[in-house]
Amino acid sequence: MSDSSALHGPLAGRTALITxxxxxxxxxxARAYLDAGASGICICAREAGALERALEELATHAAxxxxxxxxxxxxxxxxxxxxxxxxxxxxxxxxxxxxxxAGVYGPKGTVDRSDWSEWRxxxxxxxxxxxxxxxxxxxxxxxxGYGKIVQLSGGGATxxxxxxSAYAASKxxxxxxxxxxxxxxxxxxxxxxxxxxxxxxxxxxxxxLSAGPEALGDAVYARALEQRASGGIPPEQGAKLAVFxxxxxxxxxxxxxxxxxxxxxxxxxxxxxxxxxxxxxxxRIVPRDRxxxxxEA
Numbered sequence: 001m002s003d004s005s006a007l008h009g010p011l012a013g014r015t016a017l018i019t020x021x022x023x024x025x026x027x028x029x030a031r032a033y034l035d036a037g038a039s040g041i042c043i044c045a046r047e048a049g050a051l052e053r054a055l056e057e058l059a060t061h062a063a064x065x066x067x068x069x070x071x072x073x074x075x076x077x078x079x080x081x082x083x084x085x086x087x088x089x090x091x092x093x094x095x096x097x098x099x100x101x102a103g104v105y106g107p108k109g110t111v112d113r114s115d116w117s118e119w120r121x122x123x124x125x126x127x128x129x130x131x132x133x134x135x136x137x138x139x140x141x142x143x144x145g146y147g148k149i150v151q152l153s154g155g156g157a158t159x160x161x162x163x164x165s166a167y168a169a170s171k172x173x174x175x176x177x178x179x180x181x182x183x184x185x186x187x188x189x190x191x192x193x194x195x196x197x198x199x200x201x202x203x204x205x206x207x208x209l210s211a212g213p214e215a216l217g218d219a220v221y222a223r224a225l226e227q228r229a230s231g232g233i234p235p236e237q238g239a240k241l242a243v244f245x246x247x248x249x250x251x252x253x254x255x256x257x258x259x260x261x262x263x264x265x266x267x268x269x270x271x272x273x274x275x276x277x278x279x280x281x282x283x284r285i286v287p288r289d290r291x292x293x294x295x296e297a
Contacts (some may be wrong), residue, residue, distance in 0.1 A: 006065060009037025010247035015067075015092040016041045017085065019075050019133055020102025022050035025152070025197055025235045030054070031061055032239035033246070040067030042088035042095075044102075067092060075102045075129030076121075077185045085099055085136040097148040097246040098137050100130040100174075105207055108215040121165040126170035131177060132221035134192075138185065147190040150245045151178045151259055152238075156197065157282070164218050175257050175282055182255030191254040192246050197238030198261040226227050233261055242266055254281040 009012070014032050020026045022045035029175035033041050043058070044193045045051040056071045062068050069091045073084040088095060106122025107114035130151050141147025155161060155166030175194045182192040199205075205228060239261040244250055252272050257280055258265050268275060287295035 005041060007037040007063065009035070010191075010243060010249060011037070011097075013097040014038050014246065015094060015096040016099060016246060017088045017095050017133075017137070018043050018099040018101060018199070020045060020130065022047065022054040025238055026099075026101040026204060027054050027057070028235035028239040029101065029242045031289075032056055032236065032243050033097075034058065034062050034066055034068070036243045036247070037067065039108075040069070040092045042069040042071065042084075042092060044071050044073040044075070044084050046072065046102075075100075075133055076124040078132055081132045081136050085133075085140075085248050089140065091214075094144065095137060095140060097150065098133055098145070099150045099152070099242055099246070100133050101152045102126075102129050103154070104167075106170075107163060108208070108211040109163055109271070111165050114166065114263060120167035122159075122270075123170045123173070126167070126174040127177070130174050134181060141190045142188045145189055146252075147185075147188075147250075148246045149178070149181070149190065149192040151175070151192070151194040152196040152197065152243055153178075154268065155199070157194070157196065157257065161220075163220055172282070178257070179281055181256045186254060189251075191245070191250060191252070193254060194257045195238055195241050195245070195251075196257060196259045196261070197235070197236035197241075198233030205232065237261060 010125060011033055016038055017024055018030050021030045021043035023062060030041055030043050044052060044053070051070050051072055052055045055068060071084050073080045075081055103126045104122055107118040109249050116178065134149055137147070151174050153175050154171045156164065156171035161168035178194040180194050182261060185192065205224060208216060208224045209228065238260040249269055253268055253275055256275065263280065
């Protein structure tokens with residue numbers, strides 16, 4: 001890797017593996033990491049053509065001393081993930097940050113009418129892919145005594161998403177996995193957090209609209225139309241949060257689900273002590289949380 005000592009920014013001297021980065025939010029994060037001074041990135045995607053196009057774009061975006069690598073990989077396949085990490089480490093020499101972005105919506109429709117193989121495949125990509133990627137790098141992070149794991153969540157983690165049950169269930173699983181893993185590796189100085197990037201107008205929205213109201217239901221389809229008309233949340237918003245969570249500024253902030261749109265995440269370093277709590281985590285709501293005087297044991 002070329003000398004990167006001239007690079008500046010919050011990610012200077014850091015390297016990242018970013019999954020699902022051939023388009024949309026993943027590609028926006030890859031660009032943002034280069035802009036933030038990362039000395040090298042490795043991206044992956046399942047489709048070789050899309051990956052090649054992304055690499056061409058990123059190569060024109062990168063400084064001469066920034067390494068831009070890419071490999072085709074299916075994050076739901078253990079051996080492919082192991083090979084991906086091996087190749088990334090060989091090319092980058094070390095990895096500081098893992099961004100698990102690869103994800104799909106999966107089947108659209110009611111649970112009983114959804115294709116079961118597609119339902120299961122959605123969980124394999126969204127949840128198992130996040131777990132496998134983290135597992136493959138934990139040894140490296142532990143050996144270095146430092147690491148950053150950034151998981152991509154979505155609206156399904158915090159609210160029901162009728163007719164998108166596989167997506168919702170898998171994304172809720174991603175967040176609880178991140179919260180749990182954060183506690184397992186806290187002593188090794190490995191921070192694990194999840195990002196809710198907001199409603200993005202990417203290919204996944206196009207996919208929803210193509211499914212139509214028959215599969216999605218009138219309410220969900222209407223919201224998707226409204227989102228397209230409004231322009232949605234720019235992917236760059238989530239990418240900025242991904243930069244923060246990959247930087248030293250977020251050291252010690254771990255086990256959190258942060259909204260790129262609604263949460264004051266740039267202010268969090270000033271509140272580290274208060275964050276050692278259930279703030280920004282999934283939790284059960286009980287009557288007293290809503291000002292009701294019943295339900296007490």
